Amino acid sequence: MTNSSRYRFIILIFVSAFANIMIAQNPIITDQFTADPSARVFGEKVYLYPSHDILANEERGRIGWFCMEDYHVFSSDNLTDWIDHGVIVSQYNVPWVNSASYSMWAPDCIYRNGKYYFYFPARAKDAEPRKGFRVGVAVSDEPYGPFKPESEPIKGVFGIDPNVFIDEDKQAYLYWSAGKIFVAKLKENMVELDSEPMLIENLPSEGLIEGPYLFKRNGIYYLTYPHVENETERLEYAVADNPMGPFEVTGVIMDESPSGCWTNHQSIIEYNNQWYIFYHDNDLSPDFDKNRSIKIDSLFFHEDGTIKKVIPSLRGVGVTDASRKIQIDRYSNIRDEGTSVEFLDAMDTFGGWKVILEDENSWVKYNSVDFGAGNFNSVHVKALSSEGGIIQLHLNDVSSPVISEIKIPAGNDWEIINTIVPGLKSGTHNLIVSLKTGSRIEIDWINFN
Numbered sequence: 394m395t396n397s398s399r400y401r402f403i404i405l406i407f408v409s410a411f412a413n414i415m416i417a418q419n420p421i422i423t424d425q426f427t428a429d430p431s432a433r434v435f436g437e438k439v440y441l442y443p444s445h446d447i448l449a450n451e452e453r454g455r456i457g458w459f460c461m462e463d464y465h466v467f468s469s470d471n472l473t474d475w476i477d478h479g480v481i482v483s484q485y486n487v488p489w490v491n492s493a494s495y496s497m498w499a500p501d502c503i504y505r506n507g508k509y510y511f512y513f514p515a516r517a518k519d520a521e522p523r524k525g526f527r528v529g530v531a532v533s534d535e536p537y538g539p540f541k542p543e544s545e546p547i548k549g550v551f552g553i554d555p556n557v558f559i560d561e562d563k564q565a566y567l568y569w570s571a572g573k574i575f576v577a578k579l580k581e582n583m584v585e586l587d588s589e590p591m592l593i594e595n596l597p598s599e600g601l602i603e604g605p606y607l608f609k610r611n612g613i614y615y616l617t618y619p620h621v622e623n624e625t626e627r628l629e630y631a632v633a634d635n636p637m638g639p640f641e642v643t644g645v646i647m648d649e650s651p652s653g654c655w656t657n658h659q660s661i662i663e664y665n666n667q668w669y670i671f672y673h674d675n676d677l678s679p680d681f682d683k684n685r686s687i688k689i690d691s692l693f694f695h696e697d698g699t700i701k702k703v704i705p706s707l708r709g710v711g712v713t714d715a716s717r718k719i720q721i722d723r724y725s726n727i728r729d730e731g732t733s734v735e736f737l738d739a740m741d742t743f744g745g746w747k748v749i750l751e752d753e754n755s756w757v758k759y760n761s762v763d764f765g766a767g768n769f770n771s772v773h774v775k776a777l778s779s780e781g782g783i784i785q786l787h788l789n790d791v792s793s794p795v796i797s798e799i800k801i802p803a804g805n806d807w808e809i810i811n812t813i814v815p816g817l818k819s820g821t822h823n824l825i826v827s828l829k830t831g832s833r834i835e836i837d838w839i840n841f842n
Contacts, residue, residue, distance in 0.1 A: 529545075530543045
């Protein structure tokens with residue numbers, strides 16, 4: 394093998410090894426549509442089990458409706474870099490599922506006795522009228538699979554959105570929805586009910602309610618769920634001192650989405666001493682809310698245990714390494730006038746977004762960039778401006794000293810501009826990009842070297 398061939402071979406291995414790693418803020422998965430996230434902490438990592446939206450056409454699914462044929466699993470140890478482990482269950486390899494139904498809706502996964510149990514709803518081959526959805530289980534030795542589906546669905550369960558909770562006394566509970574929310578105990582084998590299904594009462598009686606997800610904190614059981622109070626779903630919760638209730642409706646976790654996305658679906662976990670909420674919106678498909686995308690934001694509690702309302706963000710969570718591409722369009726804050734975000738290519742939304750600075754003094758702020766020991770001495774900016782101009786970089790606040798001025802040349806093509814940044818601070822800082830001179834400078838990403 395020649396030196397040049399060996400070099401190409403090494404590059405190919407490197408690219409292949411990282412082909413399934415996604416680096417993102419909100420939404421966190423940007424190469425496919427994902428929804429209904431069930432997040433779980435297994436070991437030192439967070440594993441994410443979402444449903445997988447695809448676009449229906451004349452040959453698959455029902456045009457204009459939800460279309461899902463399989464499930465992927467993703468993992469991360471920092472909530473920023475997500476590895477796609479690929480398909481774990483498909484409608485084509487579950488014996489009891491109607492393989493033409495495209496109805497693999499919201500799932501969940503739990504660990505018990507050395508096994509991982511993946512719960513999923515789907516339409517059965519022998520579906521009775523109005524009881525088409527059943528809940529099945531697939532089992533694996535690892536959280537990322539391979540999962541082997543059980544040959545039959547769980548007897549006595551008709552509905553969608555399964556959620557499993559194991560209490561401190563080791564009793565497992567299965568929650569699901571069918572217009573209302575139901576609960577039953579599970580046997581230790583995790584694939585059979587150990588009690589009759591019970592309707593959870595005292596929840597909202599008007600409007601659709603679905604998507605149960607239960608967690609426990611400080612002795613309080615929190616039952617969270619999407620509910621259509623007005624026109625679209627908002628996330629609400631009820632509390633109890635017993636996993637089967639009675640529950641008391643307590644408050645709203647997240648209001649209806651400003652995007653108009655009709656659905657939302659949540660899971661809530663504690664990871665490294667911080668609580669997080671996983672949910673979805675239609676960021677990558679603003680004109681069609683049946684193709685959705687998963688997001689994460691931090692969640693906090695009042696002293697009395699009630700949940701502080703979560704305001705959805707683009708920035709999301711996690712710390713971004715300064716050497717990585719910083720997608721500043723996933724901003725923490727912007728100047729209200731003169732700053733906007735658009736798709737790089739409206740025909741390919743998976744390609745991501747760009748931030749546009751239109752007026753002098755317009756700016757965008759991106760929180761939590763890790764500059765390490767402060768050894769960076771240059772910055773790369775991918776930008777485009779037909780008339781050219783100058784942007785400035787600040788740390789922590791837009792009124793702080795300028796750490797670099799970057800001249801963006803006039804042109805109609807994207808360019809990567811490299812500029813020296815002397816004496817850059819160490820540690821984690823917020824990054825602010827502002828427009829000094831010029832008009833309509835478009836920026837794709839920034840990174841430091």
